[in-house]
Amino acid sequence: MGLFQKTKKSHVIQIALAFLTLALLSSTEVECGRDGYTKLLDFQAINCRKHSAVLTDFGGKGDGKTSNTKAFQSAISQLSQLAPDGGAQLIVPPGQWLTGSFNLTSHFTLYIHKEAVILASQDESEWPVISPLPSYGRGTDAPGARFISLIFGTNLTDVVITGGNGTIDGQGAYWWGKFKNKQLKNSRPYLIEIMFSQEVQISNLTLINAPTWNVHPVYSRDIIIQGLTILAPIDSPNTDGINPDSCSNIRIEDCYIVSGDDCIAVKSGWDEYGISFGVPTQHLIIRRLTCISPDSAVIALGSEMSGGIQDVRAEDITGISSQSGVRIKTAVGRGAYVKDIYVKGMKLYTMKYVFWMTGNYGSHPDNGFNPQAFPVIQNINYRDITAQNVSMPADLEGIQDHPFTGICISNASINLSANPKKVLWNCSNIAGVSSKVSPQPCNLLPNKEPMSCGFPPDTLPIDNVMLKNCSGSGTNI
Structure with a gap:
């Protein structure tokens, strides 16, 4: 082999190594070593953390059979002591x-590796029972x-649950x-x-088979879910x-949801309990959401809305094979309000309804609700909507x-299914306007x-709020 050929080969290898190094440095996750610990x-x-640890440091076993409840609890208890010194992150490495x-705990990050699965136990003794939410009464x-949630926190500041698209499996069939x-x-x-927390991030995870609701921030503020x-x-x-439930200043974006119920349900308490607690959900952004939910809504407001819902901004929403696009659910006894709701850029495919509102969603926690507590629904805005195959x-239906x-609907093009309902727009006890809407709306929306x-x-x-570039490198506590 001549010098030129050797030089050329060496140069090609250097270029290949350079690209490999660049790929490794730019990847979200470097693979784990033989010991199973995440290296980088x-x-x-x-927020980033000064300290880092791995679940196996605390006796965790990722065999899918051994209970790690004590390992998680011990890890978080010990790492909580580092909150004054830059906080800590707990890495869940590959395994089940x-x-x-x-x-x-506060000033803490739970990081779930892309090859890690957190499996929810089906042993009820590992699920403590706690009091009902004060804004629900039961x-x-x-x-x-109620049974406490799998991953729970209350009165926290600066908490992150994230990962390399790692999985949390609720094993919900039991429940x-x-x-x-x-x-x-x-x-x-x-x-x-x-609960009762601020500066919360939940991101880059796969959640499957929840026993019931998947993600429930409640009585909290400054929340990013993406x-x-x-x-x-x-x-x-x-x-x-x-x-999101009695929360303020929330950003939900870039989520894909297939659900047995509403993909996103905005709430704020139930009847007299929610009215008494009096904490609204407000200043909520929802963007780039894709939802499949044949029996429920892409976005639901209520029905538990007795603390009020105000200033919800949804855009770039895709609904597929779902019951309704946006649904407002309320009833006599709820009180409070749903107002200043803004939706634009919604694309829907195979839907029962595009718009659905009801003032007759009559479930109540008990007989103590006030029959004179009438909800106020006003300033509801929808624009730039396309829908295909709609019944x-x-x-x-107001009250x-x-x-x-x-109610305002503008620039909405709705193509009907092969066998649509005989009445296309069913309207009662509502008032508003429309513009460039097809098929033509009812007379109450002139x-x-x-x-x-x-x-x-x-x-x-x-x-x-801008996210920071953070890193972790195994254990350094």
Whole structure:
């Protein structure tokens, strides 16, 4: 081989190595060594941590059979002591990590490796029972108490749950069976619940088979939820995707959800309990959401909305084979309000309804609700919507003597299915306007040309939160 050929070969190898190095440096995750510990992680978070540890440091075993509840609890308890010194992150390495419920701490990151699966235990003794939410007065499945969520936290500041698209498997079939057979004395656990907290991030994870709701931030603020894939059988009961509940300043984006219930359900408490607690959900952004939910809504507002819902901004929404695009659910006894709702850029395929509102969603926690607590529904805006294969464009049912007002629909093109409903627009006790909507809306939404329904031009504070580039390198505590 001549010198030129050797030089050329060496140069090619150098280029190949350079590209390999660049690929490794730019990847979100470097693979694990033989010991199973993660060597290097690169990810984005609201805050980075000074210290890092791996679950196996605390006796964790990823064999899918050994309970890791004590390992998680011990790890988080010890790492919580590092909060004043730059915080800590716990890495869940490749493996199947069976566990019951565990509580998070402040200034903390839970990182789930792309080849890691957290498996929810089906041993009820590993799920403590806690009091019902004060804004609900009872459990959602049964009166009284509820099982704590798999991943839980309360009164936290600066907590991150993220990963390289690692998986949390709720193994919900056990709970679905008990629910369907009416064998529950306490309400089913959620997959992730964060209460009374601030600066929360939940991102880049796959959540499957939740016992009931998947992600439930409640009584919290300054929340970023992004890059979640949430999957459950379409006949699984109440497996809502993301339920912001009495929360403020929330950003939900780039999520893909297949659900047995609403993909996103915005809530704020139930009847007299929610009215008394009085904490609304407000300043919520939802963008780049894709949803499949044959029996429920892409986005639902309510029905538990007794603390109020205000300033919801949804854009670039895709719904496929779902019951409705956006559904407002309320009832006499709920009180409070749903107002200042803005939706634009919605694409829907194979839907029962595009628009659905009801003031007759009559479930109540008990008989103590106030029959004079009438909800106020106003300033509801939809624009720039295309829909294919739709059975009925709209079912809009307000409350007699308490109509839903300020409804605006503009630039909406709805193509009907082969066998649509005879009545395309069912409207009662509502008031509003429409513009460039096909098929032609009901008389309670008269045409007003030219017009575009509102969408706020300002930026919410949560949109100004920029994630930082963080890393982890095994154990350095």
